[in-house]
Amino acid sequence: MNWGTTGKPDAAAGKPRRFVFVLLDNFTLLCFAAAVESLRIANRMADETLYDWVLAGEGGEAVSCSAGATFNVDIDLEELRRDDVVMICGGIFVQEATTKKVLNWLRREARRGLTVGGLCTAAYTVAKAGLLDGKRATIHWENHDSFLEEFEEVNLTKSVFVIDGNRMTTAGGTSSIDLMLKIIAEDHGEKLANAVADQLIYSTIRTDQDTQRLSVPTRIGVRHPKLSQVIQMMEGNIEEPISPSVLAKDVGMSTRQLERLFRRYLNRSPKRYYMELRLQKARNLLMQTDMTVINVALACGFASPSHFSKCYRSHYNTTPYRERGAQSARLSF
Structure with a gap:
């Protein structure tokens, strides 16, 4: 089925847009899985490879999520393609998982112009690298207070997700779905994004104007x-x-x-x-x-x-x- 495109270079050329998911130690499985599944379903509904992805981790070693499952990564923290989208996947104890090697690599890739996102608590990692200074961002509500104390230069919101230029952050949980649906809609149109939401049994798509906590x-x-x-x-x-x-x-x-x-x-x-x-x-x-x-x-x-x-x-x-x-x-x- 032809879902249309937004005219973006990758979409127009038929070149898959690649996401590099960087798994930090004790990352949250739900946030990561929700993001990847959204991309997978977009490919399935379009009957073509619109997106592909690789898993990265420090040292190229296997990484465990907070639920105890272990994932083998595809690549170390190496130089990426300029059109890659970096998604840092955080979870509990994100401060300890944010190592000097991760920060130095992240700063280097950002200087090369790559789009960088932080899922769940990984907004901390992106901010620690200095990549959110002067930008709007969000983080899981449980980490909101500590983030405010440490990163005064960041305009922290309580939104479900935030896209500010080439920086993206989410609040955790199922907010990865909302972010990915937004990206899919911008890349290939609302119809495809809605089709993906239907497959996920996701009946209420949230925007960056929605807040993360219950009333x-x-x-x-x-x-x-x-x-x-x-x-x-x-x-x-x-x-x-x-x-x-x-x-x-x-x-x-x-x-x-x-x-x-x-x-x-x-x-x-x-x-x-x-x-x-x-x-x-x-x-x-x-x-x-x-x-x-x-x-x-x-x-x-x-x-x-x-x-x-x-x-x-x-x-x-x-x-x-x-x-x-x-x-x-x-x-x-």
Whole structure:
């Protein structure tokens, strides 16, 4: 079937567009598989090879994903063709998987003009190489806070995926499908992209205007507009927490009414819920960054390290210092 083209050189010439998937240690299988399957199905639906791909890895060695499966790669980190698209596949412990060799190779290929993308947490790798400075990007919501602390030059969004010039990033999970459908549509038209989505049983194609997290009502399982509004305000003001009385006033109710609302729907006080949000962010920063415990405390709205440590221990049954030490031990193992 003739799906049409956008007139791009590769599409017009019938030359397959090649993707180089660079597998980092502990990469997320879903993000990688979703991207490759989208390309494979595009080839199948078009009945011709529109895309091909190779797997690359540091040293040319086999790489294991976070689910435990091991993949043999096709090539080492070698010089690529100028029209290749590099897709870095990240996952858990992406900081440790982002080695000097990977960064140096990535910078070199970028200087040669290659398009570079980061799937899931690999936006960290692309940013660490300095390739996202001054550009829009996204990353999995769990890594959002730590990314903001480390890469101030990047305009980080909460979008499902972002394409900014010759840089691409995704938020993880099934967002690889959305990115690939966007690429397929631009290369060969919307009809083919929609056909691929149908084959994937993917009924809602998201754009770069869609955000990655569920709405507050869906996430907490409660549809109460004022409660949702207060929680959004809490989530947006972690470093400088807002008092329950001010929160209540801003949504047009009394502090007592706000207390009853939280007790009824979430079985906790507004103060307790807010504290849990702040401690969750603190734990993410401790696990994902090299920030000092004092700076983590300040970033999460705690005026003193002792109060932070006391609250953290009460909630997680360990101190921030021990949490940091346990994380280091896991990584060294």
